[in-house]
Amino acid sequence: MTPTLDAYVMLSALLFAIGFLGVLVRRNTLVIYMCLELMLVAATLALVAFSRFNGTQDGDVFVFFILTVAAAEVAVGLAIIVALFRARQTVQVDQLDSLKH
Amino acid sequence: MEQIAFTCLAFFAVVCALGVVLSKNAVNGAMCLLLCLAGVAGLFIQLHAYLLAFILVLVYAGAVVALFLFIIMLLDMQGGQPWKLRGLQAFGAVVSALLLITGLNALAVHGRLGGGPPEASTVGSSLELYSYQLFTTYLLPVQVIGFLLLIAMLGVIVLSRRTRETPETK
Numbered sequence: 117m118t119p120t121l122d123a124y125v126m127l128s129a130l131l132f133a134i135g136f137l138g139v140l141v142r143r144n145t146l147v148i149y150m151c152l153e154l155m156l157v158a159a160t161l162a163l164v165a166f167s168r169f170n171g172t173q174d175g176d177v178f179v180f181f182i183l184t185v186a187a188a189e190v191a192v193g194l195a196i197i198v199a200l201f202r203a204r205q206t207v208q209v210d211q212l213d214s215l216k217h
Numbered sequence: 218m219e220q221i222a223f224t225c226l227a228f229f230a231v232v233c234a235l236g237v238v239l240s241k242n243a244v245n246g247a248m249c250l251l252l253c254l255a256g257v258a259g260l261f262i263q264l265h266a267y268l269l270a271f272i273l274v275l276v277y278a279g280a281v282v283a284l285f286l287f288i289i290m291l292l293d294m295q296g297g298q299p300w301k302l303r304g305l306q307a308f309g310a311v312v313s314a315l316l317l318i319t320g321l322n323a324l325a326v327h328g329r330l331g332g333g334p335p336e337a338s339t340v341g342s343s344l345e346l347y348s349y350q351l352f353t354t355y356l357l358p359v360q361v362i363g364f365l366l367l368i369a370m371l372g373v374i375v376l377s378r379r380t381r382e383t384p385e386t387k
Contacts, residue, residue, distance in 0.1 A: 119223040121330040124260075127227045129324060131234050131257075133317040138238035140310045146289060150237055150250050153281065157257050157273075168264040169330070177350050179269050183276050184362050188369035190281045194288050195376040201292050 124165035131158035145197055145207040149190075156186050223263060230256030243289045251282045268344060 135158060138151030160179045167175025201207055233256060236249030254277045261270035351359055 118219045122328050129321055134234040134238055146243055147246055150246055154234055161257055164261055164264050164266045173346055173350055176266055177355055181358055181362055187276055188366055191373050192369050194284055195373045199376050207292055
């Protein structure tokens with residue numbers, strides 16, 4: 117017996133929800149960033165599952181692009197975080213409130 | 218057999234994902250992310266996407282998580298509460314959680330995506346098909362991604378260059 121497509125989509129949604137929860141409740145910018153990566157991986161899992169169950173290749177090819185974009189995004193995002201840390205000496209989102217006041 | 222492997226991998230991935238969210242120490246969080254990615258790579262193998270599983274481990278585990286660990290060790294992670302749940306934020310979190318639970322429930326109850334995978338399909342496991350698609354249908358996205366990588370590289374170089382201290386920096 118093989119797992120159904122429903123099971124894969126459920127798992128993907130669950131992983132996405134967990135990542136979303138992390139983005140909502142954590143305060144550390146880097147941990148928020150890791151949770152964002154988790155959400156991206158959940159989306160790729162759904163794409164691969166749909167691709168496999170429909171017998172097409174397009175989802176798989178798109179996962180390539182998602183992985184590339186994710187790698188570029190991580191590099192730029194971490195550079196921004198390091199620049200931010202240099203300017204403000206903190207990575208806690210609560211203390212990064214220059215636009216608020 | 219496949220069902221058992223799926224259940225184990227899914228459970229492992231979810232537990233590690235929860236570890237990313239719940240661990241107070243950012244290094245532990247990064248390690249949990251690594252394990253979660255390994256679980257997802259296992260699921261990719263089960264979906265016959267061998268190449269993608271390999272690339273996931275190579276790019277994510279090899280490059281992204283390593284980069285995260287470097288930055289965590291570079292920056293000062295101490296101080297501050299790990300959680301923020303006060304007032305409006307707590308309300309927003311509760312509403313989002315309810316929405317997500319409703320969505321998952323709807324998927325579980327009404328989701329009928331039907332059908333097993335096509336048996337004799339070699340789609341996803343054949344490297345030749347990938348390259349064929351990448352160089353025909355998806356040629357433009359490949360070019361665009363190339364430009365994106367170039368621009369991201371230049372952006373990182375500009376961002377991480379040490380700028381002169383200006384009075385407005387503070």
